Amino acid sequence: MARREAKTPKFQRNRNPLTWLMRHAQNAVAALGRLTRNPLSTSMTAAVIGIAIALPSGLHLLIDNVRTLSGSWEGASSISLFLDQKLSDQQAEQIRHTISLRKDVAEATLITKQGAMEEFRRLSGFGEALDLLDRNPLPAVVLVVPGAAYSSAEATGLLARQLESYREIEIAQVDLQWVRRLDAITRTLERGVGVLAALLAAAVLLIIGNTIRLEIQNRHAEIEIVKLVGGTDAFIRRPFLYEGFWYGLIGAGIAIVLVLTALYLMQGPVERLAGLYESRFDLTLLTSGTFAGILFGSPLLGLAGAWLAVGRHLKKIVPE
Amino acid sequence: MIRFDNVAKRYPTGREGLSGVNLHLEAGEMAFLTGHSGAGKSTLLKLIGLLERATRGQVWVNERNLNKLRQRDVPYHRREVGMIFQDHRLLHDRTVFDNVAMPLVVAGMGHAEITRRVRAALDKVSLLNKEKSLPVSLSGGEQQRVGIARALVSKPPVLLADEPTGNLDPELSREIMELFLQFNQVGVTTLIATHDVDLVRSLGKRVINLREGLVESDTGAIN
Numbered sequence: 027m028a029r030r031e032a033k034t035p036k037f038q039r040n041r042n043p044l045t046w047l048m049r050h051a052q053n054a055v056a057a058l059g060r061l062t063r064n065p066l067s068t069s070m071t072a073a074v075i076g077i078a079i080a081l082p083s084g085l086h087l088l089i090d091n092v093r094t095l096s097g098s099w100e101g102a103s104s105i106s107l108f109l110d111q112k113l114s115d116q117q118a119e120q121i122r123h124t125i126s127l128r129k130d131v132a133e134a135t136l137i138t139k140q141g142a143m144e145e146f147r148r149l150s151g152f153g154e155a156l157d158l159l160d161r162n163p164l165p166a167v168v169l170v171v172p173g174a175a176y177s178s179a180e181a182t183g184l185l186a187r188q189l190e191s192y193r194e195i196e197i198a199q200v201d202l203q204w205v206r207r208l209d210a211i212t213r214t215l216e217r218g219v220g221v222l223a224a225l226l227a228a229a230v231l232l233i234i235g236n237t238i239r240l241e242i243q244n245r246h247a248e249i250e251i252v253k254l255v256g257g258t259d260a261f262i263r264r265p266f267l268y269e270g271f272w273y274g275l276i277g278a279g280i281a282i283v284l285v286l287t288a289l290y291l292m293q294g295p296v297e298r299l300a301g302l303y304e305s306r307f308d309l310t311l312l313t314s315g316t317f318a319g320i321l322f323g324s325p326l327l328g329l330a331g332a333w334l335a336v337g338r339h340l341k342k343i344v345p346e
Numbered sequence: 347m348i349r350f351d352n353v354a355k356r357y358p359t360g361r362e363g364l365s366g367v368n369l370h371l372e373a374g375e376m377a378f379l380t381g382h383s384g385a386g387k388s389t390l391l392k393l394i395g396l397l398e399r400a401t402r403g404q405v406w407v408n409e410r411n412l413n414k415l416r417q418r419d420v421p422y423h424r425r426e427v428g429m430i431f432q433d434h435r436l437l438h439d440r441t442v443f444d445n446v447a448m449p450l451v452v453a454g455m456g457h458a459e460i461t462r463r464v465r466a467a468l469d470k471v472s473l474l475n476k477e478k479s480l481p482v483s484l485s486g487g488e489q490q491r492v493g494i495a496r497a498l499v500s501k502p503p504v505l506l507a508d509e510p511t512g513n514l515d516p517e518l519s520r521e522i523m524e525l526f527l528q529f530n531q532v533g534v535t536t537l538i539a540t541h542d543v544d545l546v547r548s549l550g551k552r553v554i555n556l557r558e559g560l561v562e563s564d565t566g567a568i569n
Contacts, residue, residue: 035408035409035410037419037422037423038422039422045454045456046454049454247437248437250435251435251436251437251448252448252452253421253424254395254397254424254429254435255424255425255429255448255449255452255496255500256421256422256423256424256425256449256452256453256500257421257452258418258421258422258452259418259421261421261452344397345397346392346397
């Protein structure tokens, strides 16, 4: 019984990348096959995941749309300059010209007293009442569109204050307050949707984790024997990870269909609403960013959920 | 091939499975492990297959000190140790072929090679005609032969069997033991735990008797 401290022989490991790839492909297909053999329970789990992902995605998209809308309003904000009543049309035109030469002004349009009167008559419906007035009470207005580099709320405000210091200008009015409020509201909502998304992502993680946990329990005997005959942890883990991945991917598909359907259903009413505000507004369909987010995020969540479940439960299965 | 140096195993429950066993099996040797239930036969086999780890002493298998084997190397070690159980441990929702193929699938072998090897292994245990059957449709003796085919299909240098004939009548038991003798003749180091003392004596191989976690008697290598 002489002790031989010979060099410990190395284990042979299969490191052929082609075999490795083949095994992954087989695992992926086999996992999908297992899922399709239980279509009812699979589609129910996937539907839950789909809904959980569609909800924050849809809300995010909606808010995104509102933001682009309010953004375009803010970008196209203009300043109304109410001119001194005493100015003649000619003087008003001079003022307009002076202003239009400023480098922070892109465009200055004059609405003469007469023009203002006609517009008011047309839009207000007080036509006959206005005829009773012996003189036009409306001032001439210069509509100023700030230059592209000065279109931020701040720069526009500054421009308005500078213009107001002109002797001929009574009031410079930037009506941005409500746009800013809308912006603040959408930002708040966006944060809320972020929190919701995080919670629902956690829910998806738990759903998939639990599904995989049940699957592990069902295949307890098999796992034990695979361990007995020398299956590595990676070998045992792989089919479950692929199942999680597929659940996530199928869920993503369902989520995209749900979001598209919801957008389609909203398209009509939104167009009517936009029409009432004399603006054209199309709901952006899934932006490629959101689309990619769902398509990659959901399978990733599935994978993570499966990984958590597998990590927790596979260790507990010890062959005897 | 297999060496135990003063090996003890105490279970978390406090029960002592082995209390200081010294043992040496040469490569290609065949030995029977006897003793009453609770004498430590199963524990000894489990230590070789790394289903348990020794709490004291050192276990060497195939030139490797199992105490020093990292957890992630355990699967690779098990591929070198074929294990057979009294309750067969077959998967009842898989065909005989798929059951026997498992060690090869796990090792990442190609499809054609798997088919060839599984057929050869089933042929050796005379079950080639049952490859598409489910284990439940087989008799106890046949199921045990499937278990043996699975343990040997990857041609491991070491074969362990824990009460392989525990549920079989004497005639079938003898058949199974004959199988083990055949495999041993091609060089597989074989260690079989059994309480069937009469059968063991008639085979004329080395017998190691355990009693309360210690080697009580050892006939030594017989050739």
